[in-house]
Amino acid sequence: SSVDSKGETANRKTEVVFWHSMSGDLQPVLEEIVNDFNQTHSDIEVKPVFQGTYEEALTKWNAVAGTKEAPTIMQTFEVGTKHMIDSGQIVPVQTWIDKDQYDVSQWEKNIVRYYTVNGRIYSMPFNSSTPVLIYNKDAFRKAGLDPEKPPLTYSELKEAAKKLTKKSGKETKQYGFSMLNYGWFFEEMIAVQGGLYVNHDNGRSADATEAVFHGQEGRRVFELIRDMYRDGTFYNAGQNWDDMRAAFQAGKIAMYLDSSAGLKSLIDNSPFSVGVSYLPVPDGIERQGVVIGGASLWMMKGSSEKEQKAAWEFMKYVTSPSVQAKWHVRTGYFAINPAAYDEPLVKEEWKKYPQLKVAVDQLHETKPTAATQGALITVFPESRQHVVKAMEQLYEGVDPQEALDQAAKETNRVLQKTN
Amino acid sequence: MKTVRLVAYYGGLCICSALLLFPMVYALLMSFMDKADIFAGRLWPERWEWTNYQAAFEQAPLGSYLLNSLFVASVITIGRLIVSSLAAFAFVFLRFPGRDAWFYICIATMLVPWEATVIPNFLTVQQLGWTNHYFGLTIPFWAMAFGIFLLRQQFRQIPYELYEAARLSGIGNFRFFCRIALPLSKTGLVTLAVYSFLDAWNMYLWPLLVTSDDRVRTVQIGLKQLQTQEMANSWGVVMAAAVVAMLPTLVLLFVGQKQLRKGLMQGAIQ
Amino acid sequence: MNDRVSSPMPSAWPVPTQPMVRRTAMKAWMEGMVYLLPSLLLFGVFLFYPLARTLYLSMFSTNYQGAPIRFVGWAHFAALFQDESFWHSVKTTFFFAALTVPTTVVIAFCLALLVHEKRKGIGIFRTLFASTMGMSVAVASIIWMFMYNPAIGIMNRLLSALGFPAVSWLLDPDTALYAVAVATVWMNIGFTFLLLLAGLQNIDPSLYESARIAGLSYWRQLWTVSVPLLSPTLFFVTTVSLIQALQTFGQIDFLTKGGPVDATNVFVYAIYREAFVNYQFGFASAQAIVLFVIIAAITFLQFRFAERKVHYQ
Amino acid sequence: MAFLELIDVTKSYDGKKQVVENVSVAIESGEFFVLVGPSGCGKSTLLRLIAGLESLTSGYILIDGQVANDWPPHARRLSLVFQNYALYPHLTVEQNMRIVLQAQKVPKEEQRHRCLEAAEMLGLTDVLGRKPRELSGGQRQRVALGRAIVARTPLCLMDEPLSNLDAKLRATMRVELRRLQRQLGMTVIYVTHDQTEAMTMADRVMILRAGHPQQVGAPLDIYNHPANTFVASFVGTPPMNLAEAHVLEHSLLLQNERPVRLMRRPLPKTERVTIGLRPEHIHRVALGDGHVTASIVHVERLGSETLVTFELTKQIHWTARWSGQANVAVGEVASFSFDEHALHFFDGHSKRIGPPTRIEEEAFER
Amino acid sequence: MAFLELIDVTKSYDGKKQVVENVSVAIESGEFFVLVGPSGCGKSTLLRLIAGLESLTSGYILIDGQVANDWPPHARRLSLVFQNYALYPHLTVEQNMRIVLQAQKVPKEEQRHRCLEAAEMLGLTDVLGRKPRELSGGQRQRVALGRAIVARTPLCLMDEPLSNLDAKLRATMRVELRRLQRQLGMTVIYVTHDQTEAMTMADRVMILRAGHPQQVGAPLDIYNHPANTFVASFVGTPPMNLAEAHVLEHSLLLQNERPVRLMRRPLPKTERVTIGLRPEHIHRVALGDGHVTASIVHVERLGSETLVTFELTKQIHWTARWSGQANVAVGEVASFSFDEHALHFFDGHSKRIGPPTRIEEEAFER
């Protein structure tokens, strides 16, 4: 077929098709990196193809995996990890690390840990982020709070939120705190307390068979939301990232949880000064750190040795400090190679945006436990739906434990169905 | 009294139009705002900026996407016209056993929820080797129950005597179809064309599935491409792309609306 | 009659025999099929085959690639009928249809009545009223999503300007479905309007003139002339809108993702999520089959019962 | 005082061409007034102006002596029978008739009563429950009439009400319509392009041509004294035979070619005229006798009468009409005599020459 | 050998009701054969059977002596002029004529030639480039005919070709059609429900009633010797006056009520008959003279003739037809004399009594 260009360059250049879901402002950055790579590697041609959202891309990949339509590199979100491994259609990156005797120690441990299963690195972390607490420094000042002392515990959070909540008549002009109804934040809030999501060490030691997120750690999170919502200091931002950010930027909320990736444009576009801090923990609980989020790059089994090698070259290129520095500065995602943080580009950027460093620090301070390694289950997307539903039920006045139990039960059901 | 009523009438019309048009105008205005304006929730841009359009065209190859959309929508439209008119012709002018049964089978296809067929269809197209090809983007949409239905009604407006006169003079079926039936059904064909074009223009999920090459992708994908999840969206840019994506269809609609109404009047319903 | 009937009938004349009749019928059939072939072929490949495959898959459990791995018979269906969320989504879908279909038809009908009579400049308004049909679901949803934004969207700005408390349109399970319905009605008005306008213009003007001479008031004319004579169009429009409403997907995907608390988890969206997010193809197929049966049944019932009330000229 | 009066009524749809121009006429109560003319001459337009469905460009419409120009249709208290009947297809015959009464807020009992009465009168009693599509053409026509009857409006306008019926039914309905009109004492303005209807039904006829009234009068008056050649040839089948002629001392010279010797000196003093003679005023006489001898080019035998066309000159073919089944053949040469007293003369502007046409307003037989 | 022969042609659409039943007739080359009958009697169906547009239920159609039952329409080499003309509205007059020839693969040059010829013949030369909607009714009619002419088919079927024209034009076209048919030597089968057309145009007429042929013969023969009361009342306007009668010695007793004294002994021996008398055979005589005295209930003055309806009994109204403008008034009592030799008698089955109708096949004037 005329537009299928695989053959055309095959004899001269190795073509590496790279499916991604980097839309919006991310796409130009990704394309620039790919371009630079192609310029510097005359025998390889990486072709980035946007495939819609992670879900859409995965849907399509499911249908073509193992055929010649399949890409050589595929970007998949973190919760798809188990799915990819189980599919049997991928080549663990470890294979090439071993072949190439590549030194992975230069990679960020806390990131790589997530994608390491049974001691093997399955995919190459690419765009990684963690949640952080973001707050409106101006609002802090106005409420008589110290903008340099953001709340670190639940009680501090509640306290600050109360002060930050401003009402005029019945209407609330400014809410204290908000958090997206999105499973990821819930997972993080458990992990930071050292809680697990599923049994068998978050599914790392053996296939998970049961959800455990409805334990005390989960309950604490839900109770926090319930309490604050009851107090009128919590703003229900729904499921839409942009709605929440819009609310923050419009001064509707003073503090909220967001991905570290969006930081820079948020700081740029907010008409007030923005502060960034660690995830709060319940009082008296030791901070364990955060689980990595985002997506990683997978190598396909169906591709030829040559293509795989080329893909590996690309992956190596991407992890080089200079590329990572650029990636970090331009997108806000972490650098997989911490050496990048020493690049002048980053140094300069951090000077301008000291907030960026907070997220990196939070990641570095993370303790390597099963909790912060992240859960490994296939039915993650579906489980998240149930958690979201449970979160939404909180606003309807459902008891936190009850809502959590329901979500856990549903998760167990699908876990069993697939085992 | 008379003028009061007239003013009230046209006033009412204007209000209705304003309400209906508001979302579109809103999108248009937003596409000219910078981020600060948008987050301030303004209605009117403080300063009119073209930068959003610039950004939209830079971030996604909207130009070629537009051309592709144009091409794909046109080919689907033409294909539908041909396939539907052939079938409708048979249903109206030819007498053969089982004709009505076939007609009802065709009509019943309207009831199939499209989402339920996406994956098997994708596999079919893949097996045919039509992925990343205009074939895969267009051919599956050529047959369309609504089109057959509409043109059948249109053809039924043609006096049957014309067909009999043709048979008597030895004008064959196909000749009659080309020379008489089609030219006499212009309104119906235009109606179907406009409807199909709009329909095809607005496809998203299917083109995304069957293509992985920018060179054949359509504008709705471009629209999606400008939105992100984890990162903050540039709403102005997204709105600019939305305006770009809806403009051609609106123009087409403004041009074809009268024909469309006439066609629907003659056919479609009774 | 007494004219020359008498010429004896030669016995050698061919009597039209059954095979011959059959042969001409066969020829006619062949020719008809040639014209139908493109449609039937395409329908077969892209509609009936997938439908059959969906039916087949609905009796299997599948792996993540969607390939059948284990025959389970009617188990999916049995599970489905016991699944609370399934019934919830059925209820939601019907409620959604009940919200959107009559509203769309009534509003579009009013608009059509407004611009039905020929007056100066009326063409512009006709075009404007029809313009929403040029909007894709994606574009329309993006715009409405923004309008509904609780913090900076125009809806809440308007409310607060009027002194009302803000509403979290898409976030509150009590309002989300209504909010989506409003957006849907807006999207569908254009096409419905155009169909109804065309239908109105098809009514013989002398019937209105006759009514004017008899002195029928405007409302009486509406009820005794316009509505009954428009009933075929109204019937067609409601049938098509209903089928469409039962298959609503795009706006849900964009605006609410079925949430909050499944308040907008309509049927097709539930199927989509089951299949494309959760990879439960077998289960999703079973749901799709049920949906198909429901739509077919409703359409059938509508033709069976509602059409009787319709007056065809 | 006339029941309905039109004064200089003029209508133009596009502001340029005047479809109806300066029509003035007074219609008496109980009159059956027929508007006749070729297609497109403005008959329907005039009717719609009277009904108030179109607005006047200029002129006045007076109903009962009051200027009704701006009255809405229903205030004029009239009914209109449309050519296509304009029956509501979804309503039964009875509902079709009742709807008018409902609008007038007539009590239910009275409605029922009037419908039954009208149905009785029109022979529709058995089909009261049917829908229009289940009726024959004649029945539909009567339902349309029924609507006019139950409304009890003093004035009824009819726009070619019989033109959708077949010849037989049309003949019957003609008589029936007229009978009903008399019985109910309605004033009727009746539009047709069929001159048989005009002749047999009208108390008075107005002949329109391209928006201009040509002649108003009792049918026979018009038949006998057509005001111009248009009227002369429009009224009567076969139409009046016409020919241009020079008037000489004791003869006429048709088309500078064919002399016709007359017994008495023809009327007009003008030299160039158009003469006219109705087919029934031409008789066959023994060969050599009579006014002209000509060869027969066409014969139509209708059984009861025979139409014989003969060639006066290459251009002028005249037709004679004889009772019974005449024994003539095409190609035969025969002599014809004319009823000289029945000759019509028209001047260079096609205007009638001779005693002015008297418009005797005959007493209407009621 | 007849050019076209129908043998026991029967057609039923639904397998139950026979729309055409046992029709047998032979049509000669060059004949102008008219099929006439009331609406719904199966005229069009018969024509469509001949054209091959419908298939026979039983019987045979022979063209040139060959069984053509299964021939497709175009193989029968005939043309059909439809009531609504079936012109292709988007094609010009010329294209409308040419498309037929294109289908027959006639060379371009020849196409052009034939079109011009036909246009010349029909007076359409000036409008060759126009579309049908820009033509008058008569012109459209001629274009339809033109299509038949250029095709040069020996047989032309016409289904009420004149019924959409107004009365005047219909009269002209009658003559013109017949002239053309003669000129081209076409065989024409012509369907109409207008008996004037049947009378004036036909070489032979077949009268159909509910699918059954009632009589076949030359028009005047049928007029003068109707085979039954249906034919008697169908042919002639106003229709033949009919009444049930007892035949007495020297008189008739109409409806046991009204005696009519006759000069000579009436023909039939049967006692109960239906008598018929055409309107032109009733004359006015001095009061007291003549066959009957009756009061006049309706008068229609057509100018050239007057139709007078009088009441014989409450049920029996007869109509007389007199030339000229008779001076009679409704309500007047008058005496009428009958032309006794013109009385028709029909038996209890409505069949004609008397000398069998001769079917003289007149030599066709060509």
Ligand SMILES: Nc1ncnc2c1ncn2[C@@H]1O[C@H](COP(=O)(O)OP(=O)(O)OP(=O)(O)O)[C@@H](O)[C@H]1O
């Ligand atoms: N609504 C209209 N707008 C513009 N022109 C019109 C309109 N109605 C009628 N006309 C024109 O006015 C003229 C007279 O039309 P009208 O219908 O009164 O004729 P008519 O005498 O009733 O003819 P017919 O016997 O064919 O019914 C025609 O030339 C027609 O084209």
Ligand SMILES: Nc1ncnc2c1ncn2[C@@H]1O[C@H](COP(=O)(O)OP(=O)(O)OP(=O)(O)O)[C@@H](O)[C@H]1O
């Ligand atoms: N296609 C058909 N299917 C069933 N019945 C039909 C069909 N065509 C005609 N008929 C019936 O056959 C009968 C004769 O119809 P036909 O059209 O031959 O009458 P006609 O003599 O031509 O009448 P008209 O003068 O009204 O044209 C009618 O009762 C009609 O209802």
Ligand SMILES: [Mg+2]
């Ligand atoms: Mg008219």
Ligand SMILES: [Mg+2]
């Ligand atoms: Mg017919």
